[in-house]
Amino acid sequence: MKERPDLERWLPLPNAVRLGDPTALPAGFRAGGVSAGSKPSGALDLGVIHCTEPAMTSAARFTPSATAAAPVVITRDRCDTSRLRAVLVNSGNANASTGKMGFEEAARMQGAGSILLGIPIEHLGLCSTGKIGEPLDGRVFVQTLPRLGDDLSSDATTFNQAICTTDLFLKRAAVDLELAGGTVRITAQAKGAGMIHPGFATMLAFVQTDAELSASRCGKLLDNALADTFNRVSVDGQLSTNDTVVLQASGASGVAPADDAEDKLVQAALDHVMLDLALQLIADGEGATRLAKVRVKGGDPLGHAADKVADHIATSPLVQTALLGADPNWGRIIQAAGHALAGRGPVDFDVSFGGVQVCRANQATRYDRDAANAAAAEQLVEIEVSFLGDGEATRYFCDLTVDYVKFNSEYTT
Amino acid sequence: MKERPDLERWLPLPNAVRLGDPTALPAGFRAGGVSAGSKPSGALDLGVIHCTEPAMTSAARFTPSATAAAPVVITRDRCDTSRLRAVLVNSGNANASTGKMGFEEAARMQGAGSILLGIPIEHLGLCSTGKIGEPLDGRVFVQTLPRLGDDLSSDATTFNQAICTTDLFLKRAAVDLELAGGTVRITAQAKGAGMIHPGFATMLAFVQTDAELSASRCGKLLDNALADTFNRVSVDGQLSTNDTVVLQASGASGVAPADDAEDKLVQAALDHVMLDLALQLIADGEGATRLAKVRVKGGDPLGHAADKVADHIATSPLVQTALLGADPNWGRIIQAAGHALAGRGPVDFDVSFGGVQVCRANQATRYDRDAANAAAAEQLVEIEVSFLGDGEATRYFCDLTVDYVKFNSEYTT
Numbered sequence: 001m002k003e004r005p006d007l008e009r010w011l012p013l014p015n016a017v018r019l020g021d022p023t024a025l026p027a028g029f030r031a032g033g034v035s036a037g038s039k040p041s042g043a044l045d046l047g048v049i050h051c052t053e054p055a056m057t058s059a060a061r062f063t064p065s066a067t068a069a070a071p072v073v074i075t076r077d078r079c080d081t082s083r084l085r086a087v088l089v090n091s092g093n094a095n096a097s098t099g100k101m102g103f104e105e106a107a108r109m110q111g112a113g114s115i116l117l118g119i120p121i122e123h124l125g126l127c128s129t130g131k132i133g134e135p136l137d138g139r140v141f142v143q144t145l146p147r148l149g150d151d152l153s154s155d156a157t158t159f160n161q162a163i164c165t166t167d168l169f170l171k172r173a174a175v176d177l178e179l180a181g182g183t184v185r186i187t188a189q190a191k192g193a194g195m196i197h198p199g200f201a202t203m204l205a206f207v208q209t210d211a212e213l214s215a216s217r218c219g220k221l222l223d224n225a226l227a228d229t230f231n232r233v234s235v236d237g238q239l240s241t242n243d244t245v246v247l248q249a250s251g252a253s254g255v256a257p258a259d260d261a262e263d264k265l266v267q268a269a270l271d272h273v274m275l276d277l278a279l280q281l282i283a284d285g286e287g288a289t290r291l292a293k294v295r296v297k298g299g300d301p302l303g304h305a306a307d308k309v310a311d312h313i314a315t316s317p318l319v320q321t322a323l324l325g326a327d328p329n330w331g332r333i334i335q336a337a338g339h340a341l342a343g344r345g346p347v348d349f350d351v352s353f354g355g356v357q358v359c360r361a362n363q364a365t366r367y368d369r370d371a372a373n374a375a376a377a378e379q380l381v382e383i384e385v386s387f388l389g390d391g392e393a394t395r396y397f398c399d400l401t402v403d404y405v406k407f408n409s410e411y412t413t
Numbered sequence: 414m415k416e417r418p419d420l421e422r423w424l425p426l427p428n429a430v431r432l433g434d435p436t437a438l439p440a441g442f443r444a445g446g447v448s449a450g451s452k453p454s455g456a457l458d459l460g461v462i463h464c465t466e467p468a469m470t471s472a473a474r475f476t477p478s479a480t481a482a483a484p485v486v487i488t489r490d491r492c493d494t495s496r497l498r499a500v501l502v503n504s505g506n507a508n509a510s511t512g513k514m515g516f517e518e519a520a521r522m523q524g525a526g527s528i529l530l531g532i533p534i535e536h537l538g539l540c541s542t543g544k545i546g547e548p549l550d551g552r553v554f555v556q557t558l559p560r561l562g563d564d565l566s567s568d569a570t571t572f573n574q575a576i577c578t579t580d581l582f583l584k585r586a587a588v589d590l591e592l593a594g595g596t597v598r599i600t601a602q603a604k605g606a607g608m609i610h611p612g613f614a615t616m617l618a619f620v621q622t623d624a625e626l627s628a629s630r631c632g633k634l635l636d637n638a639l640a641d642t643f644n645r646v647s648v649d650g651q652l653s654t655n656d657t658v659v660l661q662a663s664g665a666s667g668v669a670p671a672d673d674a675e676d677k678l679v680q681a682a683l684d685h686v687m688l689d690l691a692l693q694l695i696a697d698g699e700g701a702t703r704l705a706k707v708r709v710k711g712g713d714p715l716g717h718a719a720d721k722v723a724d725h726i727a728t729s730p731l732v733q734t735a736l737l738g739a740d741p742n743w744g745r746i747i748q749a750a751g752h753a754l755a756g757r758g759p760v761d762f763d764v765s766f767g768g769v770q771v772c773r774a775n776q777a778t779r780y781d782r783d784a785a786n787a788a789a790a791e792q793l794v795e796i797e798v799s800f801l802g803d804g805e806a807t808r809y810f811c812d813l814t815v816d817y818v819k820f821n822s823e824y825t826t
Contacts, residue, residue: 066760067751067775073759097747099776132744133777236730239752317649317730317813321821331545334510338480339652346486347479362480363512364546399822400730402815408734409812 002168005379007279010293010396014268020174025154026185026210028053028250032151033162036144038137039092046141046148047162049189049206050086050117053250058084059218060125061226063243069096070106071126072242078122082215085123087206087246088113089163091191095128095136096241105138112142116149127204127244129191130165156189163191163204166407168284173276177211177269179262181255184211186269190277192235192284205230205245205277211266212256213249221270222247229274233396235285236404237315282396287403291380292323295394298349298387305341306391309349312340313385313395320400326377328353333385334362352384415581418792420692423706423809427681433587438567439598439623441466441663445564446575449557451550452505459554459561460575462602462619463499463530466663471497472631473538474639476656482509483519484539485655491535495628498536500619500659501526502576504604508541508549509654518551525555529562540617540657542604543578573602576617579820580605581697586689590624590682592675594668597624599682603690605648605697618643618658618690624679625669626662634683635660642687646809648698649817650728695809700816704793705736708807711762711800718754719804722762725753726798726808733813739790741766746798747775765797 013019025031033047051058060081062072075081088109095102106126114121128136151158160170171190176183190205213221222245230245247270257263282291294313299305313319316336322329330351337349351359354375358367375381426432438444446460464471473494475485488494501522508515519539527534541549564571573583584603589596603618626634635658643658660683670676695704707726712718726732729749735742743764750762764772767788771780788794 064755065748065751066754066757067747067762068759097744097772097775097777099774102776132748133772134744135777238729238731238748239755241748241751316651317817318651318821321818324818325822327822331510331547334480335478335545335651335654338478338654341479342477342652344479346481349480359510359546361512362510363515364510364548400818401822402818404730405734405737405813405815405818408731409738409740409814 004169004280005283007276007283009380010279011272011276014265014272016178016265017175017269017272020176020185020187022172022174022187023155023157024174025156025187026208026250026252028056028210028252029208030152030154031156031159032148032153033158034144034148034151036140038090038140044158044162045090045092046144047089047159048086048113048148049159049208050152051248051250053252056083056085056248056250057213057215057218058082058246058248059215059222060084060244060246061222063240065239065241067097067241069094069128069242070098070102071095071128072244074103074106074110075125075244079125080122083123084125084246084248085119086113086117087125087127089127089204090141091163091165092130093128093134093136094130094132094242097133098135102136105136108138109141112145116145125246127242129163129204129242132241156187160189163189165191166286167192171277171280171284173273175269175273177265179255179265180258182253184209184253184255186273188273188277190281192281203230203240203243203281207247207270207273210250210253212251212254218247218249221267224267225270225274228271229278232394233278233282234314235282235398279396282398285398286407287401288398289401290323290399291396292383293380293394293396294383294385296385297392299389299391301391303391305389306393308340309337309385310393310395312336314397317400320397323381324399324401326373328358328372328376330359333383334359337385347387350386354378354382417582417693418696420689420696422793423692424685424689427678427685429591429678430588430682430685433589433598433600435585435587435600436568436570437587438569438600439621439663439665441469441623441665442621443565443567444569444572445561445566446571447557447561447564449553451503451553457571457575458503458505459557460502460572461499461526461561462572462621463565464661464663466665469496469498469661469663470626470628470631471495471659471661472628472635473497473657473659474635476653478652478654480510480654482507482541482655483511483515484508484541485657487516487519487523488538488657492538493535496536497538497659497661498532499526499530500538500540502540502617503554504576504578505543506541506547506549507543507545507655510546511548515549518549521551522554525558529558538659540655542576542617542655545654569600569602576602576604578604579699584690584693584697586686588682588686590678592668592678593671595666597622597666597668599686601686601690603694605694616643616653616656616694620660620683620686621663623663623666625664625667631660631662634680637680638683638687641684642691645807646691646695647727648695648811692809695811698811699820700814701811702814703736703812704809705796706793706807706809707796707798709798710805712802712804714804716804718802719806721753722750722798723806723808725749727810730813733810736794737812737814739786741771741785741789743772746796747772750798760800763799767791767795
């Protein structure tokens with residue numbers, strides 16, 4: 001998909017929310033992006049998102065990978081993630097698997113950025129995305145920083161461009177939320193497109209709001225939103241070395257949620273923005289042509305059986321290739337579900353495509369083949385799987401295509 | 414690969430073993446295969462392997478899938494797996510996800526086969542392989558049984574053909590083993606080619622020997638061999654609904670292992686035959702063009718960290734597409750290894766391709782690029798990964814190709 005597909009069917013608008021302009025940052029933020037020349041294409045490769053309010057708050061979450069990249073380790077372990085005033089991002093080189101020199105180069109960029117923006121070192125986070133295992137030359141970024149400083153504005157566009165690698169379209173979202181005290185705005189930017197799999201926080205994503213929020217509230221909002229959004233999508237089941245998501249709240253609107261009800265409105269608005277980003281990520285999954293949403297009901301709600309079934313379905317190359325073929329192939333769904341609950345004795349599953357039940361208790365029903373085929377041929381395919389029990393899980397995924405294989409076999413380190 | 418590639422490098426011949434003729438069954442066995450006409454191609458689709466020695470012994474292992482097929486349930490739960498005199502196999506239809514009718518059709522075939530061969534019902538196992546979720550018409554097989562009965566001989570060829578589905582070549586192996594009491598023979602047949610992943614026992618495989626073995630010894634031999642062979646290969650990480658492996662010992666040679674040392678010789682010979690079959694399975698993985706063996710050393714031997722790392726590497730589509738591209742892409746190895754040990758804090762990995770170390774402690778070494786590229790371009794690619802600790806694990810896998818995606822997106826239920 002070369003353009004963001006129409007995702008509205010899976011993005012119902014919450015109460016008190018209207019869609020906003022994703023290029024217009026909330027009050028208290030400025031951003032920019034420039035080319036330091038590290039990409040052969042000359043595309044933008046260095047960006048910063050900066051909150052100008054010293055009393056701001058933030059939260060950040062990172063990949064749990066045991067081989068996390070240098071910028072992840074520095075931001076996670078050596079910054080104050082409750083007050084990340086700014087995040088400096090380079091794209092094209094992940095600064096992962098680059099050893100001690102990778103840490104030095106990252107530290108160099110952090111030091112330079114801190115002076116440029118006039119903020120303490122520990123308030124400047126770092127993100128890198130791109131090739132793994134290639135030495136990063138921080139000098140080209142450091143010497144470009146003054147030019148980046150000149151580019152800063154309340155328009156998110158160049159920052160959004162500067163964080164991209166193989167992305168075919170900009171991933172961004174924005175909403176305005178009406179609270180009793182006034183309007184607050186949430187904007188967000190992310191980059192794709194391979195190595196996407198749930199794991200606490202996934203990929204690079206940046207979320208800004210001008211609402212007044214405590215740092216601990218930021219953390220709770222982010223954890224809740226991740227659980228229902230980024231942690232429910234998979235492109236290829238591969239956890240990245242660099243995944244980072246940062247939520248920054250400037251407080252510049254002067255509006256804070258007034259009560260529990262308004263806390264929930266803020267959560268719903270943030271969930272909406274992040275689900276929008278997450279769906280854009282899989283829509284731009286390498287080679288993707290079709291998306292699927294699988295809703296699983298069954299199992300003990302505390303036992304995660306529904307999650308296991310949903311994960312196995314979403315990451316099965318057999319299901320993913322059937323999605324490419326517009327095939328309502330419930331046999332492969334049953335196979336993946338049986339794999340997910342291996343060793344648990346026989347389990348009976350029902351399967352529907354777009355509301356057309358094609359399988360009851362692991363067995364074909366007499367179904368309307370034209371309707372099922374039509375449901376499997378939509379751009380957004382809806383699959384429902386159920387078995388005994390009250391657990392629930394939802395996952396979103398894309399198809400596995402010839403282009404994914406071509407891209408990843410021809411793209412070399 | 415349309416022909417069995419040269420796998421000898423990964424199949425060192427054990428002591429006292431020489432390669433045998435895979436079409437010549439050991440003493441005490443006969444087999445056959447015919448076409449019942451269930452395949453549009455008219456290819457053979459019904460086969461039987463029959464031990465003519467009433468005092469024979471056997472062992473069988475099955476998929477742990479929670480949606481196991483009817484023939485798996487019937488053979489596993491209602492047969493005497495320590496004395497499976499014969500196994501009746503149909504190919505083209507897996508009789509999986511076929512409900513009560515699937516059990517009836519399987520039972521019908523079992524009843525008919527029992528009369529044909531003159532053996533008790535509980536001594537006749539069943540296997541099916543092919544499409545999932547399509548009703549099986551047992552009548553066509555039952556009415557073809559008399560013709561199958563006429564085809565039985567000591568030549569394994571038509572049986573071997575009759576168990577195939579999308580296989581491009583026959584999977585078979587044979588060895589002769591010199592023991593103090595005389596020579597014993599082991600032959601084996603298997604079918605591929607997708608949905609292959611470790612899980613106790615995988616795919617359909619049949620192993621025959623004329624050695625004298627107790628049923629409990631058969632079970633131990635089979636468990637040990639599976640752990641080191643079938644449970645170490647993966648094509649697409651997908652556990653099947655029908656996986657079954659059966660070891661039958663006729664005792665017709667009159668030769669039993671004389672002592673512990675000879676027990677070990679038998680185990681090594683069986684391991685060799687089953688590793689040969691397992692490698693043939695992945696060599697005929699759907700669309701496969703290149704094979705890899707990844708040896709992982711590290712972690713607590715009791716903690717399975719090495720197994721996790723090896724599993725993640727072998728099932729990563731990023732590693733599998735790099736294998737297709739003949740790319741010694743150690744960055745994707747580090748990413749998969751980091752994913753495998755997610756949440757464990759930083760771990761340093763070394764990576765070699767064909768003995769050429771390309772990465773030390775997650776960082777590029779100065780390596781001979783031509784040598785590494787040559788190692789990654791071989792038909793059999795050897796990858797070594799190590800980290801702190803004494804655990805060990807080995808996995809074999811094939812590349813992920815355009816043909817895999819095409820085949821599985823165009824092949825519909």
